[in-house]
């Protein structure tokens with residue numbers, strides 16, 4: 001299928017090709033100078049003490065859950081309106097994901113009130129997701145977490161350089177997790193980053209990333225160590241030099257591209273409000289600054305979403321759904337023993353959500369064509 005307008009596109013060019021070529025010429029392919037430079041630049045950009053490059057966003061979330069001490073018998077609260085990785089990361093540790101509702105049709109992020117209502121004696125952590133790059137209500141969520149002694153892990157996969165009250169998303173909670181998957185604002189193909197301001201957590205995360213080993217091949221090559229001990233159970237979630245080199249270039253492009261994404265989102269809201277006032281526009285006037293990763297809209301109640309998406313396709317426009325709610329997936333209630341999630345807002349709003357194309361290479365003319373097509377379809 002050749003789309004007239006795809007859902008997403010990435011900004012990759014000669015600079016990335018040159019950076020990758022230089023790595024290949026260097027013959028050092030994993031966890032070396034490029035990864036170190038990427039981590040340092042990332043930490044500096046987000047004003048966070050530690051940034052650890054990892055193999056993907058799911059690994060980042062898994063490491064965060066392990067470092068937070070999640071284990072069988074524990075519960076962790078999260079939204080159901082997210083990618084399944086957020087919940088899987090909890091399940092990898094043996095802990096149980098407990099789903100909280102979204103805030104409203106305007107704010108698809110996890111509701112602080114719903115979080116509070118889901119806390120039990122077994123709750124150990126809250127995993128928030130900044131949907132589409134739009135900040136969760138972190139001041140309230142941190143207050144709830146402190147009151148109940150819970151760890152906060154931020155899934156900031158959509159939210160690189162999103163900010164609230166002058167602080168970047170992924171640096172509010174104890175640990176922030178980022179994804180550099182191929183459709184993300186900053187991409188390395190596969191890749192991710194874990195951030196924290198806590199020295200002890202950073203130490204733990206470093207061990208978890210590489211088999212619990214006290215030194216890496218890079219350290220030994222640099223002459224800093226001859227051998228190593230294995231002091232805990234860890235994984236191989238290391239980043240390679242090729243992707244770190246791409247990440248360094250992508251980081252330089254991020255501010256410009258995110259600004260374009262925000263401008264395009266604003267233009268969408270303006271056009272849709274004028275042409276299709278019956279459509280819902282989540283996150284319009286949302287607090288903070290968004291990385292504008294997604295452009296979600298809510299179809300009017302009673303619209304057949306599949307037919308709508310089919311008609312968009314006939315006009316060459318790719319759309320998507322973010323997300324089928326996780327608690328409805330077969331794997332999350334295989335034996336039917338799971339108690340009902342009781343998240344009515346998520347269930348009703350999720351059925352109406354459609355994601356429109358959004359990427360830095362999109363033009364205002366494209367947005368106008370998309371909005372006029374929606375107007376025709378919903379007439």
Ligand SMILES: Cc1ncc(COP(=O)(O)O)c(C=O)c1O
Pocket residue numbers: 056057058059082083085086129155157158178179180181190191192
């Ligand atoms: C909200 C969210 N969390 C986690 C992930 C997992 O990241 P990755 O694909 O890099 O493992 C993704 C995306 O892909 C995501 O969108």
